[in-house]
Amino acid sequence: MVTLEDVAKQAGVSLATASRVLNGSTRQVGADLRARVERAAYELGYRANIAAQTLARGASNVIGIVVHDLTDPYFAALADGAMRAAAGEGLLVMVGTTHRDPEQEIAYVATLNAQRVRAVLLVGSRVADPEVTERLRAELDRYRASGGRAACVGQDLLGVDTVAPANHEGAAALARSLAGLGHTRFAVLAGPPRLMTARDRCAGFVSALAELGLPEPRVIEGPFDRDGGYRAAQETGDATCVFAVNDVMAVGALAAYRERGIRVPDDVSVAGFDDIATLRDQVPALTTVRLPLQDMGARALELALAADEEPTVEQVPGEVVLRESVRALR
Amino acid sequence: MVTLEDVAKQAGVSLATASRVLNGSTRQVGADLRARVERAAYELGYRANIAAQTLARGASNVIGIVVHDLTDPYFAALADGAMRAAAGEGLLVMVGTTHRDPEQEIAYVATLNAQRVRAVLLVGSRVADPEVTERLRAELDRYRASGGRAACVGQDLLGVDTVAPANHEGAAALARSLAGLGHTRFAVLAGPPRLMTARDRCAGFVSALAELGLPEPRVIEGPFDRDGGYRAAQETGDATCVFAVNDVMAVGALAAYRERGIRVPDDVSVAGFDDIATLRDQVPALTTVRLPLQDMGARALELALAADEEPTVEQVPGEVVLRESVRALR
């Protein structure tokens, strides 16, 4: 391993000078010495030891992103946005996936704290479990107490900067649009009730229907993924319009209907939430609520890095996108 | 910031003892002292400083994964597989995305080298540019010279452990299957020729057709993504069967045909490559060559970590999966 000392020796200068030349400093170094150091570093193939730098500087140049599942395009888009923003700041990214286990999320915060990362981004829905939330919050507080910054994409439950998609309001707007097409008998593929995102979207949809004086929809719980949507779609009964709380579930529902010979949108209308890019070529094209996922990820990083004292909560509106998977009832 | 010294002081023991208790050691510590240290650490909320540990131990517990694009489900699946394997080994993961810029890939290797990560995984196609490959290889050699381990998913061009999908052979097998259905006029949506993966798949397909004595397919180059497939599909002429070198492009092609009222598979058959999970609900279901992406990612990590001297190259076969997007010509 080539160290700074090797470089300094080869260049015939002190450690201090070599450090100033190679790894940035406010202090100037004379042109000749600077050149000698650079040459030596190049010849030896010197690479600064970041662990040592981090230790000496007391600050690292990496951030941590914790997501539920990287193979879910929702998280991939969010993570990608955050990573682009990070790259723009010259930061490296450590990614952790919890596979939807809240304990893992807590463990990652502890680990990232140990890594002394500059910021931690918690991406994805909180769970409706006060005890778990409290423990996560405690771990996060401990991290922030030692100078770490944090932000979250999801619900504002942790006392940190938050990018909060308007799940409730978006779902409500979608409900109004669908009701405007003449639908009255709805079903909701609601996902798991302990997931706040699922719960908020479901609640927003249900309450909008109530305000319109429409009958209560049938609410079918299940997993938050494609197969969850597939299974839940078996139980939508005589609903003319089905709202899946995310696009991936909606795709599962489409598959279920297709297999059973139920035509979408002729026999039943289907809507999702998120507007996942990879799913835009689905047939029939999915009606959904668009969320600017990449921007949200990038924004979360900005918030985390900004030196504000008060935690900011940024509401992100969703935009209803009507496509072929729903039809108007005459 | 709570340091080990604070803990030791509070527990009334030496730094060495505290270290042995908290951060693992071959040496034993008496039960009472051990308890005192653990209590102090808990009360103070101590978190080991990993940068310091890394420096002192001379070895870190993080690995680096470099992918082209996380929002592409192909890379997401590969990365996920590698990350699961890493988690199983207690390793943390740093992810870098190059956004398909080979220079970025080189830069990441340098950065990860500076981080002294335990292993680097280069995931994704090499490019057919000897000069770039040479520079990447040099950077990689420098990293390995200082004790780093590396592996690659893609082509065996770097002199490191490699998981190599059988692109040529898989595409050839697909060609034979499709020819077996009676097709004779083919087109290939070939992607960018500088991408080895695209090139190999295209070549495998073309050469298999030649061996069968069939006419040369029309080869249409373009970007490796959905829009590339969409655009290339405009030029497939009178081909009865179109092979897109990856699933994402095939989906773009399906969209293009749909818009133009060309029915798949009635008017034209379409096949892809990879068998991306998120795309399995596509209509019509995509004929493709299945690659065990998650396993490949995991395997790459294993190879990198294994203490072998000779670089291993592991060929991964693809399995032709015939689905509704192709039909037999009677």
Next chain:
DNA sequence: GCACACTGGGAAACCGCTTTCCGGGAGGTC
């Protein structure tokens, strides 16, 4: 011509942890 910044170089302290090395006490053997 002299006090006075100002500049750029080097010595050394320090960041927080691991690990070697040393030493004292307990237990075993003859």
Next chain:
DNA sequence: GACCTCCCGGAAAGCGGTTTCCCAGTGTGC
């Protein structure tokens, strides 16, 4: 009871950088 191990606790030397502090040399202003 003398001698030898073995076990466990602590002092201190690193790990590879950054940065403070000191110092010599050079211009400046009057």
